Amino acid sequence: MKIINIHLPQKTYDIVIGNSITEEVSAFIDTRKYSKAFYLIDQAVYRLHESKLREMIGDSPYKCIVSGETYKTLKTLESILDKMVKSHLDRHSVLVAIGGGVVGDIGGLAASLFMRGIGLIQIPTTLLSQVDSSVGGKTAINLGHIKNIVGTFYQPDGVFIDTVFLETLPQQEILSGLGEMVKYGFILDYHFFEMLRDRFDDLISLEESVIIESISRSIAFKTKVVSEDEKESSIRKILNFGHTVGHGVELQSAFQGSHGQAVAIGMAVEGGIAYHRGYISDTYFKSILSICHRIAFFPDYSDEEIRDMICVMRHDKKNTSGQMTMVLPKSEGKVIIVNDIQEEEIYIGFRSIKDDN
Ligand SMILES: NC(=O)c1ccc[n+]([C@@H]2O[C@H](COP(=O)([O-])OP(=O)(O)OC[C@H]3O[C@@H](n4cnc5c(N)ncnc54)[C@H](O)[C@@H]3O)[C@@H](O)[C@H]2O)c1
Numbered sequence: 157m158k159i160i161n162i163h164l165p166q167k168t169y170d171i172v173i174g175n176s177i178t179e180e181v182s183a184f185i186d187t188r189k190y191s192k193a194f195y196l197i198d199q200a201v202y203r204l205h206e207s208k209l210r211e212m213i214g215d216s217p218y219k220c221i222v223s224g225e226t227y228k229t230l231k232t233l234e235s236i237l238d239k240m241v242k243s244h245l246d247r248h249s250v251l252v253a254i255g256g257g258v259v260g261d262i263g264g265l266a267a268s269l270f271m272r273g274i275g276l277i278q279i280p281t282t283l284l285s286q287v288d289s290s291v292g293g294k295t296a297i298n299l300g301h302i303k304n305i306v307g308t309f310y311q312p313d314g315v316f317i318d319t320v321f322l323e324t325l326p327q328q329e330i331l332s333g334l335g336e337m338v339k340y341g342f343i344l345d346y347h348f349f350e351m352l353r354d355r356f357d358d359l360i361s362l363e364e365s366v367i368i369e370s371i372s373r374s375i376a377f378k379t380k381v382v383s384e385d386e387k388e389s390s391i392r393k394i395l396n397f398g399h400t401v402g403h404g405v406e407l408q409s410a411f412q413g414s415h416g417q418a419v420a421i422g423m424a425v426e427g428g429i430a431y432h433r434g435y436i437s438d439t440y441f442k443s444i445l446s447i448c449h450r451i452a453f454f455p456d457y458s459d460e461e462i463r464d465m466i467c468v469m470r471h472d473k474k475n476t477s478g479q480m481t482m483v484l485p486k487s488e489g490k491v492i493i494v495n496d497i498q499e500e501e502i503y504i505g506f507r508s509i510k511d512d513n
């Protein structure tokens with residue numbers, strides 16, 4: 157078991173990482189002396205891990221929600237708040253969110269709003285939420301088609317990362333988490349990328365020591381960036397490597413994969429742009445391409461499909477005055493933020509990832 161201490165100006169808490177650590181959660185809740193615990197659980201996770209979760213919940217109130225982007229809505233939020241009122245929670249209660257990023261984001265929002273803020277414990281159950289969304293304190297729901305447009309910054313009292321949940325996770329979701337983990341290597345630490353590349357098969361098969369070590373290091377990377385820039389004004393933007401193109405890919409109807417797989421395609425395309433600009437060597441670009449190919453299947457996009465994706469990218473909230481912003485690799489383990497991306501470069505980026513197929 158590993159423990160990472162998070163020190164923020166307004167709060168200090170621990171992230172505990174291990175295998176089969178539900179007892180630790182119960183012990184933590186007992187010592188905190190909350191007036192009541194309320195469990196918000198991903199329905200699929202509840203079904204797959206029922207006996208273990210029933211033991212943790214005991215006779216506390218709980219609510220299961222269906223996850224997936226289409227349920228990350230005001231309506232779901234309202235139904236959760238309604239259940240919290242009916243469960244007679246007070247301001248000394250805690251909400252325990254058990255599920256992937258959707259449950260974590262919406263549960264965090266509910267905890268931050270109920271009585272102007274109650275306790276929050278995150279138990280992320282997807283690899284993506286374990287290495288990314290449960291760290292940083294962002295909560296959100298979607299409104300209409302606009303993703304994460306309503307939300308708060310709200311830090312948990314504790315985060316418990318239990319790798320036992322990963323055993324039931326579909327491989328596509330494991331690859332999704334790996335996409336974000338590889339990203340940390342490219343933006344911050346090339347040796348971490350090399351480790352992930354060399355132990356890729358062990359990671360896919362969830363070899364315990366390597367997965368716990370890789371999750372811990374990923375969290376340490378995200379924590380470092382977030383603590384330097386809690387409200388996302390500057391350095392936190394580097395976490396968007398692969399995401400500008402990735403968002404276009406996600407919204408393209410031919411794409412059937414997970415978020416981190418879209419990010420992998422995005423990192424490959426953005427790597428291609430950096431290579432074309434002369435920022436990175438041929439060898440480095442090839443190493444980006446090769447791991448991204450292991451994470452995601454790259455559809456063969458037509459020029460028309462690329463044009464549609466560029467349309468999506470143009471509306472990215474990170475763009476300033478008509479120019480397109482992108483995070484590009486600059487050297488091994490380092491990136492830069494550029495604001496002058498031309499459309500033609502995106503076509504070039506997409507063409508350059510085709511060559512390797
Ligand atoms: N707050 C942040 O900083 C932040 C960062 C990144 C992503 N996000 C958000 O996270 C969400 C994506 O998170 P996600 O990829 O975890 O998606 P998700 O929560 O939709 O989970 C993916 C799927 O896996 C299932 N699942 C979850 N745990 C499982 C388990 N242990 N076994 C089997 N199935 C399981 C879920 O039911 C769901 O079908 C998006 O809404 C995104 O906006 C937030």
Ligand SMILES: [Zn+2]
Nearest residue numbers: 336399415419
């Ligand atoms: Zn992401």
